[in-house]
Amino acid sequence: xxxxxxxxxxxxxxxxxxxxxxxxxxxxxxxxxxxxxxxxxxxxxxxxxxxxxxxxxxxxxxxxxxxxxxxxxxxxxxxxxxxxxxxxxxxxxxxxxxxxxxxxxxxxxxxxxxxxxxxxxxxxxxxxxxxxxxxxxxxxxxxxxxxxxxxxxxxxxxxxxxxxxxxxxxxxxxxxxxxxxxxxxxxxxxxxxxxxxxxxxxxxxxxxxxxxxxxxxxx
Numbered sequence: 001x002x003x004x005x006x007x008x009x010x011x012x013x014x015x016x017x018x019x020x021x022x023x024x025x026x027x028x029x030x031x032x033x034x035x036x037x038x039x040x041x042x043x044x045x046x047x048x049x050x051x052x053x054x055x056x057x058x059x060x061x062x063x064x065x066x067x068x069x070x071x072x073x074x075x076x077x078x079x080x081x082x083x084x085x086x087x088x089x090x091x092x093x094x095x096x097x098x099x100x101x102x103x104x105x106x107x108x109x110x111x112x113x114x115x116x117x118x119x120x121x122x123x124x125x126x127x128x129x130x131x132x133x134x135x136x137x138x139x140x141x142x143x144x145x146x147x148x149x150x151x152x153x154x155x156x157x158x159x160x161x162x163x164x165x166x167x168x169x170x171x172x173x174x175x176x177x178x179x180x181x182x183x184x185x186x187x188x189x190x191x192x193x194x195x196x197x198x199x200x201x202x203x204x205x206x207x208x209x210x211x212x213x214x215x216x217x218x219x
Contacts, residue, residue, distance in 0.1 A: 001160040008038050008072030013049055013079040020169040021191040022103035023162060024082065027110040027205040032056030034070040034109055049079040050105030054157045057133065067153025069161065081105040082199055092184045099189060099199065106161055108154055113144035113204055121146055135209050147207040155215050162193060162219060173219040180208050
């Protein structure tokens with residue numbers, strides 16, 4: 001698949017190779033610009049990043065296209081993208097495991113949960129999302145009924161990345177319903193596809209949107 005390379009400092013990730021067993025789906029809780037995400041990470045000394053970002057619906061002056069996959073470093077290497085807490089492992093009576101090393105992350109440009117008031121849909125930074133870009137979830141998720149929709153092009157890009165990494169790293173893509181909450185499978189390092197919600201109680205990425213779930217089930 002086509003990957004757009006972007007400049008990303010070598011001191012912002014760890015150029016070590018580890019066997020890859022897991023894939024985690026994230027969203028940025030931010031704008032549609034996939035290049036801006038790497039620029040933000042450049043200013044963070046803690047080596048927080050994923051190797052790829054997926055652009056959202058472009059503005060008129062945008063330098064990216066909908067669903068464009070931007071790569072900052074090789075998927076063979078790693079950075080801290082999960083923010084794991086030892087207390088989460090303890091709840092499951094499991095030893096802490098450094099999952100960042102053995103996992104790949106996909107960061108989708110999307111604002112996440114929305115608040116509806118006075119006929120408009122607001123992000124957590126009080127920007128407004130047009131109604132055509134809003135999904136009403138079949139069931140409220142972590143306090144949100146309305147969420148910023150992943151575009152069809154973004155979902156297709158996620159699909160292509162999952163298939164690419166399945167072939168490259170032999171990661172199984174079987175869909176499991178438990179990925180929308182913290183699951184022992186993820187914490188133990190079991191191979192598969194997960195969401196950030198699978199290892200963090202305080203996260204809401206990604207959201208369980210019907211089109212995304214349909215795509216994951218199709219794999």
